[in-house]
Amino acid sequence: MRVQRSVFSIIALILSVGYGCNMQQNNVVSQVPDVEKNIDFNTIKWYAARAGAAYDSEAEIKATFPDTVRVAQVGSTQVQYFLEFDTARKIQIVTIRGTANLKNIIEDVEYIESKNDRLGIHVHKGFDEDTFKIYQDILPFLKKDYAVRLTGHSLGAAIATLLMIYLHEDGFEIQRLVNFGQPKFTNKQGVERYHTLPLTRIVDENDVVPLLPPATLVNALHGGYEHMGDEVILLKGEEYIYLEQHQADTKKVEGFWNNLDHESIKEHLIANYLKNINSKLAKAEQVPYAARDVYLDRHAD
Template sequence: MALLFDYDSVKYSPNNALALAYCAKWAYLDAPLAQAEVSKQLQTNKFQFVNIQSSGTQAFVAGDSHKIIVSFRGTEPSKLQDILSDIRLMQVYHALGNVHGGFIRSLDAAWREIFTIIRQFQDNNQTIWFTGHSLGAALATLGVAKMLEFSYPVSGLYNFGQPRVGDKKFAESMNKEMAKRYFRFVNNNDVVPRVPLRTIGYADCGYFLYFDKAKILYDDLSIWTRLLDNFHGRLEALGEKGTDGINDHNMDAYIAGISKNMDKLVK
């Protein structure tokens, strides 16, 4: 059965959360397979894959007469540990605030091509949506920031396992400009949303949505309740292959969480 998409939604939509979570997953596929999935499940008739070999930046843009979706590929699971231990921390200037230098360089390498495709696809005033998982979520956030910088409207940003992208000013700017249109999902002990550290000048942004170890979705979870749930999640993961923080980063875990909470309404 095809996925539903509320293309004119002005608030959180479980249908859009699930559809964009799948788009974040499909961004890891080769272009023909990604196109087949998107066109089948979301009835899109426009598709273009972007692959910048020099920077390793990959994304697809898909669309139809109602919507345009931009989905960035994230960190390959086999390389995640290397990324966490060798992340570039230097911030650089952006109009909305300072941002992670490595992330913005990756986006800049592909942005002209991506933005050109968006403009080519937008022939019916379609709504525009961004998504990504892991590094892809960081690039999606910066892509939306680029759109905002030039007053180009974005209807929604749904991110999964997103690392921190910029400083407090950047976070405040994004939260103001994308209020209740930018949703940041974190699955239990997922380690990636905890880097880069706040202590070196990074801040969280987006409307925080959290899955506990039982995949129950919360949008008003206190920090102490979350820490306790993290602890229980780590206890249950003892003896499992890999670490809980890495396992919880898996995109399939996010899809499972959203699927379990399709009746959940956020504030």
């Protein structure tokens, strides 16, 4: 309970700092029409199952995913990852655990940007430090002739995205990254540099963490944080929303300030993501972003 209270205190502080400064964001309206996109939720579940398993012990991970060749905890926050080899398809899968303790949670909401000279972009300092430690640890075990898939939840999602960029720069073939509840990790220049990488972000409509750091916490020199990658927003039941990369940030900034009453930290849990994905396996319906409030009200408790 102490950790849970701390989570709410941290988020409340962030929101109180930002709310008065950004009411003008309420008037941001995107004129870009919604794009039709059929999402394969069985594939999304394939990634989500791994993101959930990353919270388990090494023995449990290997029992669930017997092709796992390494499980390790790295860095000052002891971020856990595991590595699988699919030898038949020559694919290596990297899964990174999300927020597991108060130190991880505080790292989620810190917003200090620093220049990564290797990548040539400004990035979230805490995420980058943990990413580089995982990168150094995992690199000797990776196969250069295997394609790479990555996934993660929360803090692990941000680290997975940065790790994808490191491996891309090393010449690895990045096949796909699907992550869940990812906070932002870079600014506009970083997004522009790496926007072609195959990232899909899965976001629960009521999850506050993907909106962190909020737009109010900007770095005067380097600009505010932005998201990269396409976005799939999970509503309750069968419905979902799809946003291309160029749509996602504008619409979600608007949504943050207009829908604060919907936000809840429990929606960030990977178990909630799995529940919402499972509800779309038999049938899934894409709905317009502009009509999301209708579906939120329909499924309100």
